[in-house]
Amino acid sequence: MRQILNLALRDLRGGLKGLGLLWICLAVAIAGLASVTSLASSVDSAIAANGRDLLGGDLMLSVAQRDASADEKAAIERIGRSSKSVTTRSMLVAGSGATQLVELTGVDANWRLAGAVDWGPGGRRPAGAEVALGREVVERLDLRLGQTVRLGHANYRIVSILTKAPGGSGFALAPPAIVDEAGLAQSGLIQPGSISSTSYRILMPAGADPDEAGKAFQRQFQDSGWRATGRDEAGQGTRRFIDRLGQMLLLVALSALAIGGLGMSSAAAAFAASRRPTIAILKLVGASRRTVTGLLLTEIGLIAATAIVAGLAVGAFAPALVGQFTAALLPVAPDTAPQWAALGKAAVFGVLISFAASWRMVASAGDTRPARLLRGDVGSAEPARWPSFVPPVIALALAAVIAISGASDPWFAAEGLGGIALACGLLALVGVAVRRIARAAKHLGSPVTRLGIAALDRPGAATGRLAVSLGLGLTLLVTLAGTASSILAEIDTTVPKKAPALFLVDIPRVEEPRFRAIAANDLPGAELRLVPSLRGPVTAVNGVRVTEMRNIPEGAWILRGDRGLTFARDLPPANRIVSGQWWPKDYHGAPLVSIDADAATALNLKVGDTLTVTVLGRPIEARIASLREIDWRSMGFNFAIIFAPGSLEAAPYTLMATASPAPGTSTIAFERKLAAELPMVSAIRVSDIVVQVKSLLQSIDGAVRIATGFAILMGMIVLAGSVVATRRRRGRDIVLLRLVGATRAEVTRSQLIEFALLSAAVALTALAVGAIAARLIVVDIFEFPFNPDWLTLGLIPLGAILLAVLAAFLAAIPALNARPAEGLRSL
Numbered sequence: 001m002r003q004i005l006n007l008a009l010r011d012l013r014g015g016l017k018g019l020g021l022l023w024i025c026l027a028v029a030i031a032g033l034a035s036v037t038s039l040a041s042s043v044d045s046a047i048a049a050n051g052r053d054l055l056g057g058d059l060m061l062s063v064a065q066r067d068a069s070a071d072e073k074a075a076i077e078r079i080g081r082s083s084k085s086v087t088t089r090s091m092l093v094a095g096s097g098a099t100q101l102v103e104l105t106g107v108d109a110n111w112r113l114a115g116a117v118d119w120g121p122g123g124r125r126p127a128g129a130e131v132a133l134g135r136e137v138v139e140r141l142d143l144r145l146g147q148t149v150r151l152g153h154a155n156y157r158i159v160s161i162l163t164k165a166p167g168g169s170g171f172a173l174a175p176p177a178i179v180d181e182a183g184l185a186q187s188g189l190i191q192p193g194s195i196s197s198t199s200y201r202i203l204m205p206a207g208a209d210p211d212e213a214g215k216a217f218q219r220q221f222q223d224s225g226w227r228a229t230g231r232d233e234a235g236q237g238t239r240r241f242i243d244r245l246g247q248m249l250l251l252v253a254l255s256a257l258a259i260g261g262l263g264m265s266s267a268a269a270a271f272a273a274s275r276r277p278t279i280a281i282l283k284l285v286g287a288s289r290r291t292v293t294g295l296l297l298t299e300i301g302l303i304a305a306t307a308i309v310a311g312l313a314v315g316a317f318a319p320a321l322v323g324q325f326t327a328a329l330l331p332v333a334p335d336t337a338p339q340w341a342a343l344g345k346a347a348v349f350g351v352l353i354s355f356a357a358s359w360r361m362v363a364s365a366g367d368t369r370p371a372r373l374l375r376g377d378v379g380s381a382e383p384a385r386w387p388s389f390v391p392p393v394i395a396l397a398l399a400a401v402i403a404i405s406g407a408s409d410p411w412f413a414a415e416g417l418g419g420i421a422l423a424c425g426l427l428a429l430v431g432v433a434v435r436r437i438a439r440a441a442k443h444l445g446s447p448v449t450r451l452g453i454a455a456l457d458r459p460g461a462a463t464g465r466l467a468v469s470l471g472l473g474l475t476l477l478v479t480l481a482g483t484a485s486s487i488l489a490e491i492d493t494t495v496p497k498k499a500p501a502l503f504l505v506d507i508p509r510v511e512e513p514r515f516r517a518i519a520a521n522d523l524p525g526a527e528l529r530l531v532p533s534l535r536g537p538v539t540a541v542n543g544v545r546v547t548e549m550r551n552i553p554e555g556a557w558i559l560r561g562d563r564g565l566t567f568a569r570d571l572p573p574a575n576r577i578v579s580g581q582w583w584p585k586d587y588h589g590a591p592l593v594s595i596d597a598d599a600a601t602a603l604n605l606k607v608g609d610t611l612t613v614t615v616l617g618r619p620i621e622a623r624i625a626s627l628r629e630i631d632w633r634s635m636g637f638n639f640a641i642i643f644a645p646g647s648l649e650a651a652p653y654t655l656m657a658t659a660s661p662a663p664g665t666s667t668i669a670f671e672r673k674l675a676a677e678l679p680m681v682s683a684i685r686v687s688d689i690v691v692q693v694k695s696l697l698q699s700i701d702g703a704v705r706i707a708t709g710f711a712i713l714m715g716m717i718v719l720a721g722s723v724v725a726t727r728r729r730r731g732r733d734i735v736l737l738r739l740v741g742a743t744r745a746e747v748t749r750s751q752l753i754e755f756a757l758l759s760a761a762v763a764l765t766a767l768a769v770g771a772i773a774a775r776l777i778v779v780d781i782f783e784f785p786f787n788p789d790w791l792t793l794g795l796i797p798l799g800a801i802l803l804a805v806l807a808a809f810l811a812a813i814p815a816l817n818a819r820p821a822e823g824l825r826s827l
Contacts, residue, residue, distance in 0.1 A: 021267035025263035025264050029260035035318035038338075041341065043242045047239060052234075055234040056112040058208070064198075068200065080204040084108045086196055102151075104178075113201055129155065154188070193508075211232070214229070223619040252476060253711075260714050265358065315342075349399055359388070432464060453754075473709075474715070475765075478770025489787045501685070508678075521673075529657060532649075533566060534648060553603065574636060579597070591620055593641060595624060596641075752805060755805045
């Protein structure tokens with residue numbers, strides 16, 4: 001082994017001879033992969049390390065629409081020192097009369113037990129008729145410290161401007177407003193039936209287990225609807241978001257690595273060809289196949305190792321760099337320490353892919369006889385034998401297993417990798433088709449055109465590899481662009497037409513006539529729809545308590561947290577019964593419930609099964625009477641859980657409403673009138689939600705497109721590198737053409753025709769495949785109409801063709817500039 005290492009180091013002193021492309025492809029691919037995995041890991045580790053500060057304690061116990069009972073408070077105090085907060089939503093009214101929805105939280109004197117609160121420059125903790133406001137609402141309404149605003153029935157003086165909500169993630173529906181307990185009581189907003197959440201954050205003794213304490217509390221008060229969140233579960237919303245985004249970016253990074261693998265394969269072939277004299281001499285003096293194979297693998301391994309280290313170094317700095325731009329969106333800054341597990345995973349991928357890309361070329365060179373080596377090119381040595389395919393296949397399979405097993409959603413990862421493999425296979429077939437068409441059409445056109453066409457099918461041409469390397473990233477970009485533009489078009493066009501202008505919550509049922517009178521006066525002709533509204537968690541499914549379920553399916557979102565509840569006599573609009581029957585309008589009997597069909601499928605529920613929902617501490621076990629298919633695009637009130645009449649009417653509840661005025665009608669006067677006469681009512685502007693959703697989608701789309709552009713860049717590198725790797729062959733062809741009278745311009749045009757034809761074939765295929773994939777995603781998954789920006793989609797392949805031709809031409813310039821005399825001496 002030492003002898004092989006010495007030979008490898010001595011041989012590398014003579015130059016890389018093709019391994020430069022391998023180094024670039026591997027370093028760039030590993031840099032992207034390590035950056036993605038390190039960033040996701042750094043956010044997760046930062047949240048985990050700061051879980052207590054984010055949560056405000058070791059354990060948080062929450063319940064909807066009520067306070068803890070005396071027994072529950074005593075049990076909480078036995079767990080540890082606690083602080084209490086009550087959260088609801090309210091309309092904030094500025095002195096100018098302008099209104100803004102805020103998330104109002106009333107906190108006790110102990111809040112927060114963990115994690116410091118930044119009250120901002122000149123700010124302090126509010127007391128009594130004082131309030132701390134989030135910077136967003138302050139900037140939107142042009143407020144200042146010391147000014148007075150109204151929340152509910154009381155006025156408050158602004159004493160603090162919060163840069164970030166304590167423990168918040170930056171994805172809240174409404175900006176924060178914080179008062180103390182006395183201040184919340186002055187607002188008069190917390191009434192029986194009003195939508196609110198009470199939370200108790202607890203500091204526990206050292207060594208105590210928050211998760212076990214939370215489960216024990218839930219068992220003690222098992223029918224009361226309590227939710228328990230340990231410090232290890234803090235920031236779960238952010239974690240899920242980063243995880244989903246990270247999985248998408250990981251698939252794109254793996255695509256870039258696959259493209260880089262094709263470039264490494266070309267580089268390994270060029271390297272083996274350049275080492276023909278060395279291999280011949282070694283074999284003539286008695287070197288074995290194992291020695292030659294070991295020598296080549298060692299040289300490639302040394303170069304690959306330095307490339308992997310360089311890529312990992314870039315990935316290690318990614319969290320610190322990205323953290324500077326995402327500080328306002330994340331609850332904590334990413335952990336800037338090296339994420340060794342993520343970096344190690346990226347390194348393993350690099351080793352496996354570089355081995356899979358280079359093994360066949362190395363094995364083929366090791367099997368070639370000395371006589372053949374001395375006569376010609378290694379690349380045309382002997383036909384590949386099937387055993388040489390086994391190690392690369394094993395390496396690729398192992399990489400796939402690592403990617404799937406390490407994903408939080410293995411099915412998503414498996415489907416993504418399967419899609420990538422399918423796209424690679426399809427593009428490889430395109431490469432085969434291009435070669436066959438070129439073979440049949442090489443006699444068509446002018447001599448220059450024939451030369452360009454024939455070059456696509458020349459011996460040793462990398463047409464297939466280039467088709468995959470160019471097309472894979474381009475297919476991903478078209479798919480993402482088509483999906484994003486269709487979804488954004490739906491939001492821009494269909495949502496404003498279907499959605500109401502306002503959602504209104506916490507309307508006291510005794511004030512319904514007054515609410516309707518205000519709407520009739522300030523929104524004449526507006527369509528109003530009012531429904532009862534309660535909240536409560538699902539606590540048991542078919543008698544099995546949710547707290548005892550070990551594995552909650554991904555699609556069982558109705559089991560997570562409190563759910564919006566209602567009761568109805570008639571089947572709501574945009575709902576269709578797919579199983580069971582809707583109850584009669586005059587139904588009186590045991591509790592019945594109708595649930596969302598998708599949620600039922602995730603939980604394997606059917607008509608006749610039972611669901612237990614806790615409302616205001618009272619468990620209600622209801623039999624499932626029907627399953628509904630809900631058209632969520634209707635943008636109206638769509639409840640996943642609807643009770644039959646007779647089950648919830650006795651509970652204190654409020655009303656929710658939608659208001660759909662005539663197009664072009666302003667709702668500002670209506671909102672201000674409500675804030676003055678019914679201050680407990682909160683108005684949610686659909687336009688504000690649409691802006692937030694669009695901003696989030698555009699951010700995700702931008703991040704994924706940048707990563708996809710990285711994959712396309714990798715394809716360009718592979719294209720240029722492949723041209724450089726075949727420079728000797730191209731130079732020989734160009735010399736022969738120049739000797740028979742071809743001008744430099746004619747040779748240049750033949751090269752451009754070759755690159756343009758291949759790029760055009762691949763780009764058109766990528767456009768077709770990407771558009772089909774985007775349509776499947778938009779129509780089958782999102783259930784939106786497929787309406788992409790076709791102009792943008794058309795410009796993507798056109799730009800790719802121009803970039804590919806330019807990159808290949810620049811790489812071919814040295815061969816084009818070669819003088820015939822120099823070329824003849826090297827033949």
